[in-house]
Amino acid sequence: MLAIRRIPSRLAPLTRRNNSTARLLPQTLRAQCHRPQVALNPDVAKAINNNILSLDQPNNLRRVAKNNFLRLQTENLHRAPFTSLEVDAHIASIFVQNYASVYQTLMELKKRMSSRGKVWMPDKVLDVGFGPATGIVALNDIFQDVEFKPRLKDAVILGSLDMQRKAKIILSRQRHEVVDAKDDEDSIPREEIVDEVDVAAAADQDDLIGEVMTKKIKTVTRLSGRLPVKNKYDLIIVTQQLLQHESKFNTQVDENLEKFLKLLAPGGHIVIIERGNPLGFEIVAKARQIMIRPENYPDEHGKIPRPWLRGVQMENSEAPTPMEHNYYLNIVAPCPHHRKCPLQTGNPHFYSFKEGKDLKTCTFQKSIERPKFNMELKRGKLLATEWNDEEGARPSRDLRGTGRPNGRNYEIVNYSYLIAERSLADKETISKIEQMREEQLHNFEIGSLGDNTPDTWPRIISQPIKRKGHVILDLCAPSGKLEKWTIPKSFSKEIYHDARKAMKGDLWGLDAKTKIKGRGSLNVTKFENLEKERIKQTKKESRVKERELAETFNQLSNDELEIDEQSVEKIETLSTIYGHYYEDAEKKGN
Known part of the structure; x- marks a missing residue:
């Protein structure tokens, strides 16, 4: 007598066993972003x-x-x-x-x-x-x-x-x-409605190529x-x-x-x-x-x-009114x-x-x-x-x-x-938000799945690294840190399977065996110092360029302008000078 394999309850709603989602856990399905091209x-x-x-x-x-x-x-x-x-x-x-x-x-x-x-x-x-x-x-x-x-x-x-x-x-x-013609017939003359219908019908009949009279399009x-x-x-x-x-x-x-x-x-x-x-x-x-x-x-x-x-907007008061706090x-x-x-x-x-x-x-x-x-x-x-x-x-x-x-x-x-x-502006919603702000119930550490809802599940921010027997996920986690989670096959075959199907941009609502903090803290001070040096060098180069252009401009202004080859060169030089100032103003947003 052949043994009958029992289908797990999580697969029961699916009608096709060869469906690409048939083996995925419910959390994975909820966490996936829109996949089709x-x-x-x-x-x-x-x-x-x-x-x-x-x-x-x-x-x-x-x-x-x-x-x-x-x-x-x-x-x-x-x-x-x-x-x-x-x-x-x-x-x-x-x-x-x-x-x-x-x-x-x-x-x-x-x-x-x-x-x-x-x-x-x-x-x-x-x-x-x-x-x-x-x-x-x-x-x-x-x-x-x-x-x-x-x-x-x-x-x-x-x-x-x-x-x-x-x-x-x-x-x-x-x-x-x-x-809807019924909604629009009061505002559009009847003859225009007929023209629109004719245009639409003609467009449906064949692939008409050419310019369209957009004034008649509603x-x-x-x-x-x-x-x-x-x-x-x-x-x-x-x-x-x-x-x-x-x-x-x-x-x-x-x-x-x-x-x-x-x-x-x-x-x-x-x-x-x-x-x-x-x-x-x-x-x-x-x-x-x-x-x-x-x-x-x-x-x-x-x-x-x-x-x-x-x-x-403040109305005759130095502090916001209670309603203004409801945003x-x-x-x-x-x-x-x-x-x-x-x-x-x-x-x-x-x-x-x-x-x-x-x-x-x-x-x-x-x-x-x-x-x-x-x-x-x-x-x-x-x-x-x-x-x-x-x-x-x-x-x-x-x-x-x-x-x-x-x-x-x-x-x-x-x-x-x-x-x-x-948020909604009703009293019940505002009261609930204020209560959450006072209680501060959550304290998510590294490795946390948040409050176990998709709103706080970690987000995969890099394409998962697939190795033989394990998968590594780079996550932006509810702890506020970048974290690196490792899911080996020995941890759970089902979770391991879903991890191999995960993609960048998905949420991750399942567990992992190893959870550690990701890349180190950003050294902002180092970049701020580099930025100061960049600004200083840019200003220095700009002053040198403006000085050279000013000297050239003064020299050209003192010369008499005659229509010859030399004057054409002067005009081209002047256009270069004005072009420099125009580009500089564009970069500054003026």
């Missing part, structure tokens, strides 16, 4: 290809896209596109990367809310960025299989009016952007070039908008963050996304520091919401604690030093499938060969593309993100 909505991709990029010469797009990537390597910050060609090049190249980072971050927020037993579906949404309403496009795709009708969807597109027109084309291909999302001042939003998506000039890092992040937090409704979430480079990470870490002020609570553990008092913020992800960030340096210049090359950052990666227009763009010669060093930029294999007909159809996006939550 991100792909742009095919209808959106088709609209971009047929109705936006088809109007440009491919080589012109490649040239502008190449310059954008080169500038990003040198400046590390996005600039708003202004001309029509710059807008199209942004959509052809950078939009896909931003879409992937926003989509993955919103999926993280959705899963974290689900782990609390809540159905997350924001009712008022605000998206702010340079791109074509990237946050709204990603949000619509996340809820594409369910009914999603927020009362308010606003997209603020900074820079170009032409980008707003292109955003209309992209949004019009999403089902959640279709305007979308649920309201497009604007200015930040609203009156509305409060349940979800605010901020993509690369906290810093415009690196020289103003310490003040600009603070000022911009305050503007957005003023628009956040009680119980709402703000999602901040930056590039996955050292500057992007430091921007996110700075925003986190401003919101929860870990330096003011050195002995506090857990994720108790912290009071936010910036921007509070609390909590970090949802990626941090498992509210203590000082163990990777934050506080100064992006530290990474440029020779000694700063080993500094780590909290950045994440996501794979996105390249749509047709993106693959065609990067197969071109300008993005397929090594870039020259004319503009002082370092060539990058990840950005230049392969140039092969059968090259890879995906790319890896690097990004840093932060999700924060504003």
Whole structure:
């Protein structure tokens, strides 16, 4: 008689034994980030290809896209596109990367809310960025299989009016952007409604290629070039908008963050996304520091919401009123604690030093499938060969593309993100928060799993190191420290199996055999001294350069200007001088 193997209870709900998640423990499933490869909505991709990029010469797009990537390597910050060609090049190249980072971050927020037993579906949404309403496009795709009708969807597109027109084309291909004719017939003449239906029907029939009359396109999302001042939003998506000039890092992040937090409704979430480079990470870490002020609570553990008092309006009193204390913020992800960030340096210049090359950052990666227009763009010669060093930029294999007909159809996006939550304003919630602040029940030491909920589970910040018989995890832990956990096969076969399936960006809700403190403390003093030397040397070089230019300028001013070859050389020299002062003013943000 054959023995019948009993299936463990944890596998009972799964119908397929060969499913990739069949052997994973429940904690692992709750801890995993969104795994599937991100792909742009095919209808959106088709609209971009047929109705936006088809109007440009491919080589012109490649040239502008190449310059954008080169500038990003040198400046590390996005600039708003202004001309029509710059807008199209942004959509052809950078939009896909931003879409992937926003989509993955919103999926993280959705899963974290689900782990609390809540159905997350924001009712008022605000998206702010340079791109074509990237946050709204990603949000619509996340809820594409369910009914999603927020009362308010606003997209603020900074820079170009032409980008707003292109955003209309992209949004019009999403089902959640279709305007109900019954709701809109009072404000739109009947003949325009008929024209819209005809245009939509024609678009559905065939792949029409060419320019679109965007004036007749109606979308649920309201497009604007200015930040609203009156509305409060349940979800605010901020993509690369906290810093415009690196020289103003310490003040600009603070000022911009305050503007957005003023628009956040009680119980709402703000999602901040930056590039996955050292500057992007430091921007996110700075925003986190401003919101929860870990330096003011050195002995506090857990994720108790912290009071936010910036921007509070005082009404004929020297101290805030009780209601003004009811504004609390909590970090949802990626941090498992509210203590000082163990990777934050506080100064992006530290990474440029020779000694700063080993500094780590909290950045994440996501794979996105390249749509047709993106693959065609990067197969071109300008993005397929090594870039020259004319503009002082370092060539990058990840950005230049392969140039092969059968090259890879995906790319890896690097990004840093932060999700924060504003507490509700009802008396019961405020009373509970104040009680938690008074009791201070938690004291998480090295090796702790927090309060055994996903909110305080450690986060895997490096790709797990898999060795024969054991796995090593680098974690940002609820203790506020970087920790290194080792899971050998002898510890637990099930936990060992799940550790081998873990990836960077996942939470870790299981135990380990060995738990020790990770990398040593950051020697900030050493980098501060190097920074002082850098500033001193920069000022010295600037004074020498200005002195030389001033002498040249005075000499040219005293000479009589005649139209000959020598005068042309003088004019070129003067343009160089003025160009120097212009570039210097740009760097200072003036």
